[in-house]
Amino acid sequence: MHYQTPSAAIADLVNLKPDPLMLFGPDRKHIVMADRPNYPSIEELREPKLKLAGRLINPDTFTPHGHRGYFDPRVRNLDTEEELPLRGVPAGAYFRYFNWSPNGKRIAFCLATPTGLQLWSCSIDDLECTPHGEATINNSLGGSPFDFVNDNTYLIRRRNPAAVRPVKEKKVLGPNVRDTSGKEGSNRTYTNLLQTQYDVDLFRYYSSGQLYLHDGVSGTEEKWGSAGIIAGLAASPNYKYFLVTFVEEPFSFNVPYDKFADRVEILDEHGERVVLLEERPTMEHLPPAFGSVITERRRFTWRSDHPAQVFWTKALDAGDPRNEADFRDQLYALTEPFTGEPEPSVKLPLRYGAVGWCRGDLAIIVDWSWKERRQVTRRWWPDEPTREPVIMYDVNWEDSYNDPGSFVSITNPQDHNVLLTRDQGKKLVLTGSGHGPAGTQPFVDEYDIATGATERLWQSTPPHFERPLFFLDQHPDYFILAREQKTERPNYFLRQILTGEETQLTHFEHPYPQLRDANYEKVQYARTDGVKLSGELHTPQHFKAGEDAPLPILLWAYPQEYKDADNAGQVTTSPHQFTRISPLAPLPFLAAGFAVFDDFAMPIVGEGDVEPNETFVEQVRMNAEAAVKTLVDAGVADPERIYVGGHSYGAFMTAHLLAHTDLFAGGIARSGAYNRTLTPFGFQAEERSLWEVPDTYIKLSPFMYADKIDAPLLLIHGEEDSNSGTYPVQSRRLFKALNALGKTARLCLLPYEDHGYAAEESILHMLWEMETWMSKKA
Structure with a gap:
């Protein structure tokens, strides 16, 4: 069929102008501002795309696929409140990766051209922009492709001049063969992985780059360091050294590139190697438990308050949180000129999470434990590496009411x-x-x-x-x-x-004055076991519950796992927040006369040693029953016209609710997963594998209960969904089952769309599908 458009009241909410980019300069007196585009067209999504090692790459531009950038760049002066446009840039162009020089006197950015990104910059004094070299930047793996070395010098990641694009062998030489390694380890269901030797050659070609040191004053440029696949680059605070991570071969067919083998080096200001810090294998065989890490050195970072001191951490529990250990991680330091032995530093009882630097006698370090949902913030002394850190906060991260905040x-x-x-x-x-x-x-x-x-x-x-x-x-x-x-x-x-x-x-x-005066209420209620719940109720402007006829209503949710029932019922929103309407969320249906119960509580609680998923079905049912009763009793919802929906894990929830309750007139499930045997090494907060708890995986698969789905179900999915676990086959298989079982269902596959839908045509058609589906009985 052709793309359709919903009713005008809904369609008018799609093309709203997004907030602009705002990037403050170091002096905080100037702001770079640039407008964001609304939605790409289907034609833009159809641009060339390579699916390699977990990345989507535009082969024409050596950039991530589908990212257009910003337009109409300008600088706002906070003293004068004047906004002036950048001068000398092509009209109608798009720009990416705006950045300020350390002294705040220059702005650098990339111009998007048909053949790739080109570095430009301007002085804050006159905003006159000039290019730096050709449009040969390599941004295939994402991230900023340039960095300031000083106020007028840049390190630019360009394409490898020695690389030659591989030509696919026309003759089939033989089958693609892979062997198991004989090592235990689990990985989730990653998408867009390397499949053939030709994929390997393509990934090497498009990801390999060469750094160049570019003088912004003279315009001269010279090679810096060696060519390779550069996954990380960070300058020391004194800018005399650089921490560089190179991806190594052989590449893996089982994990995305950020888990490939790599080596970490420190290079000097001339690009020469000073020290090799670590060579690490591919991360294919980590233990399955959350919080598992490699046994090699990891998490390399410069100490921010020191001229040139690098820190890293190393596991003391063999990288497996299931092992008993007094300490799980230890930090180490190495100081300029990096010729001595690493200096042992603080030991952490839990898994290392983050560090905040300040001075020699003050730093903040965070460690955590998934099993206990525990996060500990400690004060420590970087210049006294053996001194025991002091606990500042020890919290359960699910307990939002007692969150002390972040430094x-x-x-x-x-x-x-x-x-x-x-x-x-x-x-x-x-x-x-x-x-x-x-x-x-x-x-x-x-x-x-x-x-x-x-x-x-x-x-x-x-x-x-x-x-x-x-x-x-x-x-x-x-x-x-x-x-x-x-x-x-x-x-x-x-x-x-x-x-x-x-x-x-x-x-x-x-942005949408037509809905400014719609009614909003934070509704609080409880389910039958006493767990406190809440949801955000939106009704049309003149609707009065108990006086007017009940409304058709759309309930929209996303399940969340908890280890404590009290934490599950905590309020984490404000009744004074702006009612922001996204066309990918349910609120546009307010304009069509529906009530909307958005983000209604869907906690899945598993206290003590009980995993939340053991009672997932029972708890989603209790949550939904409590919400529906509350809305019907309040005179808001017409019990014959109650619809439920969700995206991703919310779609999974929706299919379960239609299979295990008779509460709803229909359901809308977007980009979901319905057969958990297709995600055998865990999903969401489930870290156990299918082979450890097969009954749980079967019970948590609404596909297995397709014969019990009696209410009409609308399935929507992006045809190129790259999200782990939600392959389009999930919706295809469930639809085929419903069709064969004589159920009422509809499957809409959106061409060229990923897990979240991007094109204007797709979004309008999605809204049309939802509106039409709910209008069948409304």
């Missing part, structure tokens, strides 16, 4: 992140979500390093919902916040944290 970082003059301190270095700064029974109220706290006491400096207050975004690097009394209300979209402000003085930075208008 704030700023960018230092060396362009590295360091912890923000106040009061002559005696205090740190925390920002947090501020979840609570009355709703979310983000905050900024000051943390006394000596005592551990906190003082609240600022908190969002009703009727606004405000979020602190970041503090100014050179002026730490100022921070940027986003402010919104239920009927006012987010705008951005510069606020002085001590005096409360503010400057408004943006003046975005309401």
